[in-house]
Amino acid sequence: xxxxxxxxxxxxxxxxxxxxxxxxxxxxxxxxxxxxxxxxxxxxxxxxxxxxxxxxxxxxxxxxxxxxxxxxxxxxxxxxxxxxxxxxxxxxxxxxxxxxxxxxxxxxxxxxxxxxxxxxxxxxxxxxxxxxxxxxxxxxxxxxxxxxxxxxxxxxxxxxxxxxxxxxxxxxxxxxxxxxxxxxxxxxxxxxxxxxxxxxxxxxxxxxxxxxxxxxxxxxxxxxxxxxxxxxxxxxxxxxxxxxxxxxxxxxxxxxxxxxxxxxxxxxxxxxxxxxxxxxxxxxxxxxxxxxxxxxxxxxxxxxxxxxxxxxxxxxxxxxxxxxxxxxxxxxxxxxxxxxxxxxxxxxxxxxxxxxxxxxxxxxxxxxxxxxxxxxxxxxxxxxxxxxxxxxxxxxxxxxxxxxxx
Numbered sequence: 001x002x003x004x005x006x007x008x009x010x011x012x013x014x015x016x017x018x019x020x021x022x023x024x025x026x027x028x029x030x031x032x033x034x035x036x037x038x039x040x041x042x043x044x045x046x047x048x049x050x051x052x053x054x055x056x057x058x059x060x061x062x063x064x065x066x067x068x069x070x071x072x073x074x075x076x077x078x079x080x081x082x083x084x085x086x087x088x089x090x091x092x093x094x095x096x097x098x099x100x101x102x103x104x105x106x107x108x109x110x111x112x113x114x115x116x117x118x119x120x121x122x123x124x125x126x127x128x129x130x131x132x133x134x135x136x137x138x139x140x141x142x143x144x145x146x147x148x149x150x151x152x153x154x155x156x157x158x159x160x161x162x163x164x165x166x167x168x169x170x171x172x173x174x175x176x177x178x179x180x181x182x183x184x185x186x187x188x189x190x191x192x193x194x195x196x197x198x199x200x201x202x203x204x205x206x207x208x209x210x211x212x213x214x215x216x217x218x219x220x221x222x223x224x225x226x227x228x229x230x231x232x233x234x235x236x237x238x239x240x241x242x243x244x245x246x247x248x249x250x251x252x253x254x255x256x257x258x259x260x261x262x263x264x265x266x267x268x269x270x271x272x273x274x275x276x277x278x279x280x281x282x283x284x285x286x287x288x289x290x291x292x293x294x295x296x297x298x299x300x301x302x303x304x305x306x307x308x309x310x311x312x313x314x315x316x317x318x319x320x321x322x323x324x325x326x327x328x329x330x331x332x333x334x335x336x337x338x339x340x341x342x343x344x345x346x347x348x349x350x351x352x353x354x355x356x357x358x359x360x361x362x363x364x365x366x367x368x369x370x371x372x373x374x375x376x377x378x379x380x381x382x383x384x385x386x387x388x389x390x391x392x393x394x395x396x397x398x399x400x401x402x403x404x405x406x
Contacts (some may be wrong), residue, residue: 015311020298021218024055024127024165026065028219031163033156034132037170039185042210043064044200046233048169049073055127062224062237068195069126071098072118076135078102089233105138107151119162131169133364135273149189156193158394172199180213195339202228210235247282248292249299254279256303259322266319269293293318300373 022031029051038044054061058068075083079102087094099122105111119125130136137151137324152168159166170190172183180199182188191197196216203209212224212235225238254276259265263270269286293300297307300320308319 010312015309015316016299017294017307017309020295021164022126022165023067025051025061026067026166028061028064028214029127029165029167030157030195030216031165032218033145033152033159033193034165034167034182034196034198034216035190035194036167036172036198036200037172038200039172039202041233042200042202043228043341044133044169044231045075045077045084046090046228047200047235048131048167049075049401050090050234051167052098052127052129053087053091056097057093067126069097069124070122071095072115072128073098073100074104074128074130075100075102076104076130077132086233104130104136106138107154108138111136112154115158116162119164125164127165127167129167129169130155133168133170143186145187145189147189148187149193152190153195156195158200168194181215200226203305205244209238229308248295250271250295251280251284251289251292252299255320256300256305256322259305259320264319264321266317268315269318272318290316290318293320323342 004144011248023029036044036048038347051061052071052073053059055066055068056071058066060066077085083100083102099118105114115128140147146264155166155168171185172180173185175183177183179200181191182198183199194216196214196219199213201211201213203211208228208230210226210228214224215221226235227238228235255272258276258279265275273280273284273289292311293307302306305320305322308318309316310319353394
């Protein structure tokens with residue numbers, strides 16, 4: 001019989017300072033279970049191997065930071081000769097953090113134990129790639145939703161136990177669907193059990209141009225325009241390499257800049273918004289600012305800022321202090337600190353705001369996005385340049401990005 005439910009009240013959860021989930025590739029591959037699907041011979045295995053090399057070496061993936069660590073690539077459809085050729089095609093300096101295997105158990109025959117042993121022996125494992133999913137599933141005529149969901153739920157539990165990112169390389173159905181995310185082979189139980197789904201689709205069979213459709217519970221949905229280089233066998237991003245930081249990261253950057261001068265703050269989110277009002281390129285509600293501070297406490301800590309939250313009878317009090325020992329003293333996150341007035345001279349408008357607004361009283365609109373990039377959270381070429389005359393503090397494409405999937 002199951003034990004009692006373990007519950008937490010909403011207020012306690014809201015006030016809790018939780019560690020953010022880990023990631024292999026920030027804003028793309030977060031800790032959990034993900035699917036990378038594509039048609040046969042699309043180049044998804046080339047992409048998977050390159051992702052492994054980038055994460056193992058701590059190199060960026062299309063401008064997105066990676067969490068360097070040990071990487072395990074289970075390449076179950078190839079031998080070591082082909083793997084060697086491919087590895088030397090994509091890099092001249094293979095990482096010693098990347099481990100490869102061409103044979104593994106199945107879900108019913110020891111795969112979980114093999115992976116858990118590997119994690120125990122190698123410490124922090126940032127990424128595990130299983131190429132392909134079908135190779136670790138039992139051959140069965142039961143192709144129901146329940147079976148698909150159960151198989152992936154076991155891999156999801158494995159990823160959570162090992163506190164790592166697991167990426168499954170998988171195939172697409174032959175039937176056409178206007179939504180590429182509906183073409184994952186199998187039932188909806190596949191995508192339902194996974195934390196994220198990535199669909200690699202070429203423009204046509206002979207084209208080197210393609211799109212990576214990305215969606216997930218903890219990332220913003222986006223479409224990355226890619227180009228396959230037949231010489232290096234690397235999928236390169238056709239967008240500008242410098243991607244726009246999301247709105248929340250920009251706001252936290254402004255807070256960091258200000259604290260490097262002011263050293264400390266103690267008060268409510270509303271009071272902090274009063275102080276920062278003129279430096280922010282958009283209107284925020286206090287609860288949004290509180291949420292962003294909690295979400296990015298790792299970013300605050302990395303820049304020498306400590307963050308604590310305590311509740312009094314009437315309010316939630318934020319305490320921020322800067323010890324000046326960050327590793328980025330020569331970096332200005334926003335260039336906006338000089339625009340922040342002293343607390344006594346700043347009128348408050350934050351408390352009356354209905355939410356996040358893209359128009360500030362007395363200021364211009366946030367930079368306009370190119371239509372084709374608006375859904376990707378990227379700034380178009382005609383957006384105002386950060387620091388240019390009449391432009392807002394920085395690139396605010398993240399405010400206009402696609403909805404976060406839950």
